[in-house]
Amino acid sequence: MSIRNAILALSGLLLAACAHVPPDMPPPAPGGAAHDWRETVAGIASADMGDGRRHAVEQGLSAIGLDWKAAPFVRDDDRGANLLAPVAGDADAPLLLLGAHFDRVDTGQGATDNASGTAVVLTLAERLRERPLAHHRVAVALWDLEERGLVGAHAYVEQGREQPALYVNFDVFGWGDTIWMMSPTPDAGIATATRASADAAGIGLSVGDQYPPTDHLAFLKAGWPAVSYSLVGAAEIDGILSMYAGKPPATAPRVMEVIHSEHDTVEKVDAESAVRAIDAIEDALRRWDAMGVEGVKDA
Ligand SMILES: [Zn+2]
Secondary structure (H helix, E strand, O other): OOOOHHHHHHHHHHHHHHOOOOOOOOOOOOOOHHHHHHHHHHHHHOOOOOHHHHHHHHHHHHHOOOOOEEEEEEEOOEEEEEEEEEEEOOOOOOEEEEEEEOOOOOOOOOHHHHHHHHHHHHHHHHHHHHOOOOOOEEEEEEEOOHHHOOHHHHHHHHOOOOOOOEEEEEOOOOOOOEEEEEOOOOOOHHHHHHHHHHHHHOOEEEEEOOOOOOOHHHHHHOOOOEEEEEEEOHHHHHHHHHHHOOOOOOOOOHHHHHOOOOOOOHHHOOHHHHHHHHHHHHHHHHHHHHOHHHHOOOO
16 A cells, blocks of 8 residues: 555554554465465565565466566656566457555565455466456456555556456455455446355455555546455454544554554464455456446446
């Protein structure tokens, strides 16, 4: 999450007095989707900042058989490289683009922000490659320099890349009982599909247009359809929004005590809850696709 430092500097100061170290989450049993997802997060989080992290993501893309390409960019004083890869589907089918930023801030390991979201994209890509969608082509984009102001995502849009039928972003997906969905229109096809999937999975869901700044904004700014997903505790959402509004709550929500701090390590992610949410979102993407190309025109 970006454009945060100034707001948090203020909030952080106010909350320093009552901050505490969030407890570690128990690692999942070996074998299974939760274990694999956590291993992917750990591989990215433990890599050196910059090239090390990008290389870890490249290895993740290769490991699921994707033909990825680095897409370098220069934007003002920033220089970086996004990672793009086709996943499955007919070349002339409309595009569903899944994305997440892989870069991190200097402090901590950027496990929850945002090795977690990157691992969600890799997990969904593997599943959608094994069982492609009926009406949409799928590709993935892993963004560089989000923490410097959504730079990689803006560069992608400005490079005249293909406009997707829908861009789906993932940022901060470390733990929680609730999928937090940013949807510009609450009754959009993908929002309706997500409600049905969350109900079926018995997982919490909060849909709205109030949401922290992250890479979906680069698409919305260009007038391209986009939504974003995070995973948090239901009780954290209001506190997070208050902090972004510069009105810190009495007790900081766990997310804000972890991201952009030395506590943002793989020990803080809860792989079981993350995979439960990934299953629900995979189901939502398939329900959305089943609406057909016409049915999803409202994003
Ligand atoms: Zn982030």
